[in-house]
Amino acid sequence: MAEIMYWEALRRAHDEEMTRDPLVICMGEDIGVAGGTYKATNGLFDKYGPERVIDTPISEGGYTGLGIGASFVGVRPIIEIMSVNFAWLAMDQVFNTAAKVRYMSGGQLEAPVVVRSPGGTAHQLGAQHSARMEKVFMGVAGLRVVTPSNPRQAYGLLKSAVRCNDPVFINEHELMYNMKGDVPDEEYFMPLEGSEVAREGIDVTLFGYNISVHWCLAAAEILASKHGINAEVIDLYSLSPLDREGIKASVSKTHRAVIVEEAEPAVGVGSEVMAIINEECFFELDAPPVRVSAKNVPIPYNHTLEKMAIPTTQDVVDAVLKQFGLS
């Protein structure tokens, strides 16, 4: 077990998969000679050459479609889209083709591509560089969506995603590439479906994914030390499909749910988890579930306003206290 950074974990997964299979390639803007905006492909250009580590033109629709086409004939492309905001330009190819080609061909073709892209609000990047788009991807049949919250997951999910025969969207985060964490020394594959218990507890379940898992964990510490509330934290690293069983099991234990998301509330992870709770274990609830979401605004440039737009650890603590009738 070694402590490495999130980007190093991604880089290791790329490297191992490219060594194993000559048809695994990676492509994206500035990923080759320049080593990648987030260094996830650092050094791979020298090791595998320009045919397999492809610096693309700034044509998100074009190169994503190209990767999808290549996947029809056995290639396993890992496509990096520099920022999820730019992924909108690739939506036609991802939604209309990758997600549907197996279905509409009656099982004849499939598109085993991986699309990785960071979303989230970073530091004053403004409205067009701060989108959180996981909700958009997770609403489409035929596509898997995973979102690693730590280096171990980043490594293990990419390893499995490359080998899976479905198109997989990996939702990363601008602020998390330098996060450190333990990753097993031996090869490790994460299941693409499921959830993880990030902290065990009995009084309330905090549901998070990607960066909001860390807000939940910090909030759980405050709740335990200052308020005597022992919160469980569930890491929903698979957003499509969501882990119905895991959600049900935790809520059936704690009887309370708070869902924490960095995105705007409408048609998102929070509303979806609430629907699952309703469908699976409504009568287990001691209180109505609560969402802690971003404000329904484009992200402002001003730093103070930017902070106000997205949830904080304190918002999570407050939401729990309110649910318990303690504030």
Add this chain to the structure above:
Amino acid sequence: MKPADKKRVLKEMLFARRFEERCYEAYVERKIGGFLHLYSGEEACAYGVLEAAKPGHDYVMTSYRDHIHAIKSGVSPKAVMAELFAKETGCCKGLGGSMHIFGAEQRFMGGYALVGGPFPLAAGIAKGIKLKGGDEICICFLGDAANNQGVFHESLNMAKVWDLPVLYVCENNLYGIGTRIERSTAVVDQYKRVGAYDIPSAQVDGQDIETVYDAAKIAIDHVRSGKGPYFLELMTYRYRGHSMSDSNAYRTKEEEQLWNERDPLNILRDRLVGAGEITVDEYKQWDTEIIAEIEDDIIKFAEESPEPSAELLDKYVLAENDPWVRGGAK
């Protein structure tokens, strides 16, 4: 083209025409649903290019106007018709429909409904060919109006930068639905547009299959020899409306008349009759046989085939039992 091949391909084109016209009737009879785009009038494009290629070896893809490209690539006409009739015996088990004909075994990589969508997919297949080191090429047939999509430019650029073995065939029938080309497109000659990417190109008569074949030979030789992409523009015309829901009101009788006189079947037939290769009676005999074959064999098969079973509804959404979903091969 050799005389024997010309004779065979004339018969194939006659089959294509009758197949499409029978689809028209089946649509009116409500046996075929959804959108239906027919290829009548444009036959020499697909047949000319694919005669010069190696169907089954080379990869082929196109738009929603796809029945005939699939058939010429080797997909069984019965399976195509059964697909149009939405039956389980259809090439896509009734899940695809007219706009989504596929034949992976025949390397017919599909019909796609989003205008321009296949441009980058074809470049990607070509990238795969290159990585694997084969001598196949990918041939992508699309319409003239598709060239106004952004991915047209993105794909040409990438195909050229990476020297990909892809042949783009533009079937220029002068219209994108009801909008004539000069009303939507700044440069009307499509082959000129690819000059911006330094891609070799040609524009030829798409109604004369021998002309198409000769131009396609040059194009395919170029692509197969590893020199990178090529763009072939074929001037053609569709005889039916854009789809079955199109009134066709935007075209003049004079224009239609002009192109009817340039029917690709008649051009080749008259030439072969003139050369003594076939007789008019022989051609009529073919026609009778083809109409009967379509009726007795193909339509009957489609009619009598079963509806897809309900278990197909969610069978192909995600991979079945993919071990990596569980984190490995357990």
